[in-house]
Amino acid sequence: MTDQHEQLRARLARLRREGGDVSTREIARRSHGAVSHTTVHQVLRGKSVPSWRSLAAIVAVLGGDEGEFKLLWMAARDAEEVAQPVEEGGPTWLRFREYIPAEHAALLNIARIYHDEGKIADCEQVLTGHLNAHVHPSPTIVGEFGRMFWYHPTRGEDVRNSYRDLVERIAFGPDYPDETETSVAAMWFARKCLEFQNVRQAMVWAQRARCLNPHWPMPMRLHGELLLLAGDYERAADILLAAQAVDPAATTWFMVLSDSLKLTGRFDALEEVARDIYARQLKSGGSDVGDAVNNLIEVLRLNGKVHEAKQLSRTRLDSYGGNAIPEYHLLDHARLLEEVGEVDEAKELLRSSYSPDSDYRSDFKAAYANLVLRVDGREAGMRLLVEWHRMESGPS
Incomplete structure (x- = not known):
């Protein structure tokens, strides 16, 4: 993180x-x-x-x-979105080499070396030297400079105050995307346009980033997210699925992809993606296996496969062994127990898991009260709610 x-x-x-x-x-x-x-x-x-x-x-x-x-x-x-180090045999988008004119490439390489060595002042001096020496500085250099310093903890505010007009001129200029030479810089300008509430221009920059490095899934995902914001759900879903195919084990953008597939009614595709991510994470022992199983459980439930979702949820709880189980997993499992008709088990799980000191105490109360209302009737549920309001204690 x-x-x-x-x-x-x-x-x-x-x-x-x-x-x-x-x-x-x-x-x-x-x-x-x-x-x-x-x-x-x-x-x-x-x-x-x-x-x-x-x-x-x-x-x-x-x-x-x-x-x-x-x-x-x-x-x-x-x-x-900072570019990751290239490793032999790594993903195609990390090994892909974009063409950058020698003059700009040399400048960026020097700046990146200074940045990686923690020589922030030297890095900034190299890049601002170019920015201040040209009436129309390279959008590539501006984008790379912005990526490094726009939100820098000590330099960010001064950089934003000094270069905001320049950044906005390039971000909204019609010719600058085609003059930009790195996908990282184009992605940064796409983000700036989104920050400035200009979704249409952000899409232009995202498409430029895709053209500069067609193997990199990040511009594809951003393009899909922008289409989602613009209400073009079908194209958003298509692009986000294509991005997932390039980087099939990724879980970071699953929520955006999930939104697009839900909005287009492509629930079978959503389940297929969730199953594939979970299988890949499980096989590799990836650090995101927890997120992958959570996503799959939710998708199975969405698709009406609550018994399979409950079994997978049970496996998830068992995987903690003797360690503390996250309370939101217990809440989800209680919901699934109720949905498959195992109401008594759901009640017992909520009762036994409740703690007045928990950050989720209100969630447990609400889940238990709703369960009582649905199963035991309005009168029983109201008695319980009145008692809790008076005593501020958990279910017993």
Whole structure:
């Protein structure tokens, strides 16, 4: 997890605490269908940078400042998209070499070496030397400079104040995308256009990034996300599926892909992707196997395969052995038990798992009360709710 991602995760957690630790199900309910409670769980856990669509919905429910979180999210996404080191036999997009004119390539190589060595002042001096010496600096150099310094913890504010006009001129200029020579720079400008609320121009930059490195799934995913924001769900789903085929074990963008497939009614394709990711993560012992199984359980439930979802959920709980099981997994399992008709087991799980000191205490209360209302009737449910309101204690 990058420092920028951790800042986003920590700020969102603080916003939730400031709002009284609103339950994940309550956040989902107040979003009016914009996010499911499972998505809320994943976003709040912060293991991967969420889609802006999901994050914005949660921030709105919690009464946060959209502008503040947009900046934090952009910084986290920018940091996530920094080019990875090339390894022999690694993915094609890491081994692919983009053509960059020698003059620009030399400048960028020097700057990157300084940056990697922690010589930030030297790196900045090399790049700003080019920016300040040219009336029309290379958009490639501007994009690479912005990627390194726009959200830098100590230099970011000064950089934004000094170069915002230049960045906006290039970002919105009709000819600059074709003059940009690296997919990383083009991706950065796409993000800036999205930050400036210009989805159409962001798509132009995302397409340029795809052309510069057609093997890199990140521009494909961004392009798909932008199409999703623009309401072109079919094209979004097609592009996001293509990106997943390039990087089939990735879980980071699953929520965006899931949204596009749900909106186009392609539930079989969604299940196929979820199964494939889970199988690949399980086989490789990848660090994202937990996210993969969570996604598959939710998709199976969505497709009506609740018995299989319950069995997989049981396997997930058993995998913790004697270690503490995350409470949101217990809540999900209780829901699945109820859906397959094992109501008594669901009640017992909720009763035995409840703790008045838990961050999820309101979730357990709500789940238990709703279960009693549905199974035992309105009168029993109301008695329980009145008792909890009076005693502020858990189910017994």
